[in-house]
């Protein structure tokens with residue numbers, strides 16, 4: 001039984017979907033090797049005249065439960081692919097990360113539909129990465145066929161929120177993922193907690209040994225970014241780098257970020273030169289190899 005509050009939300013959401021009152025914002029993800037923009041993650045926004053701003057964590061699960069998720073996915077993907085074309089016309093040739101509910105993957109023809117949508121707009125499929133989260137009721141392993149079809153079409157697959165929820169290292173080995181995203185819970189803790197630091201370092205090392213790229217989510221401080229660079233993490237995303245942006249703001253952000261990155265790189269080189277002097281070891285800057293014990297605990 002749906003309660004009154006959810007019913008009101010669902011009704012409002014359906015109207016917003018029909019009346020084009022949803023919109024997308026895009027959060028940049030940057031390379032930790034050279035600071036360049038790797039891709040942008042599309043995130044849906046709903047600002048309702050009556051209900052105010054409703055967060056996706058509130059309405060996406062309702063859309064999943066009450067049969068509106070495919071419509072949301074279709075609208076969101078079309079909007080994002082069109083946005084990609086607009087950026088490209090302005091000289092920004094980036095990749096798109098798009099969140100997909102595991103429910104949409106239950107349709108075997110879904111990969112064909114996504115490919116057709118890309119073809120119709122002339123967006124190369126290798127510019128698209130789908131982000132998936134393991135749910136209690138939708139084990140990804142059951143969706144192996146669908147996931148493999150996406151890979152055959154050149155579409156990338158990222159396991160979202162890795163480390164919380166139901167995702168396991170075993171699945172990383174079995175499923176055709178190209179990327180994992182370490183959940184922001186670990187990133188947030190990594191600077192202060194030895195355990196989280198060991199987990200982040202171990203996950204990066206293990207993912208690399210499985211030939212997967214690693215993105216760290218929820219980077220909110222320079223110290224976190226530093227640590228992730230030291231651990232060899234590939235890509236970072238978070239408020240410290242950029243908040244989710246309106247599409248027209250991407251170009252200005254890119255110019256501002258390039259300047260910030262240049263300052264950061266210089267500071268990092270200066271710090272490592274200082275650390276290289278045989279005065280006394282600076283433990284927090286050391287390239288730590290993850291304790292075997294932590295790797296073992298993750299495997300179990």
Ligand code: C2E
Pocket residue numbers: 027042043044055056057060076099100101131160161184217218219220237238239240244
């Ligand atoms: P997600 O895929 O894990 O997306 C990351 C969420 O973390 C976003 O919240 C983003 O705004 C937020 N975030 C990014 N950097 C930081 C940071 O440094 N600190 C903190 N505290 N938060 C940060 P948002 O936009 O509210 O989205 C929440 C969730 O809703 C997403 O989690 C995703 O699972 C889902 N979602 C969002 N847009 C879509 C969509 O178009 N389709 C589907 N199926 N799900 C969506």
Ligand code: CA
Pocket residue numbers: 041099131160
């Ligand atoms: Ca995501």
Ligand code: CA
Pocket residue numbers: 160161181183217
């Ligand atoms: Ca996530």
